[in-house]
Amino acid sequence: MSVTFTAEIDPTAVRSFRLSCEDGTDIGLYSGYSNAYSEAAAHGLVCLHSLCQQYGADIDEITDVPSMNVTNANAYPILAALGYTVDLEEPELIGDADASDMLARIDIALALAPVDPGTDTLEYQDGDTDRPAAIVTEYGRPAGYTQTKLRELRTIAVYCISGSRKVVWG
Ligand SMILES: [Zn+2]
8 A cells, every 4th residue: 555645636727638649649739638638539539549539638637746655564654754633543544635744744853863774574374384385575665765855745735835835745
């Protein structure tokens, strides 16, 4: 399981989409989903590729919103370094924070929190002794990992402040 930190969705933003033919040819950029969708359908009427005829052109949203993905195990020390309480009984790590508040927490954590010593990679056999199952590998993290991720998260917080958006994770 993993956690993605990013900016909350801005419902007023005009979304942009890139259309491409199933043969890989770039068709162009379109503003707004309904415009992109009708162009994709129109392409399906004139294209010779069977997938385009069936489903229309490929539609990919273009986004410049920064995001950071970490495993749940690596999200805990990041959130803890920022002083956010984490319910260890709750497997879903979901939350949001005011971006200015988070930026202040990040700067304090980078200045004061001890450097992440990292963790070792663990390998063990799952299952019980009379019915051994697969070898399980729990990857560790390198020393300083949390600080590296806090600097990435700082970029997201600054981005969110400029757009008056919250930082969300989940
Ligand atoms: Zn096509």
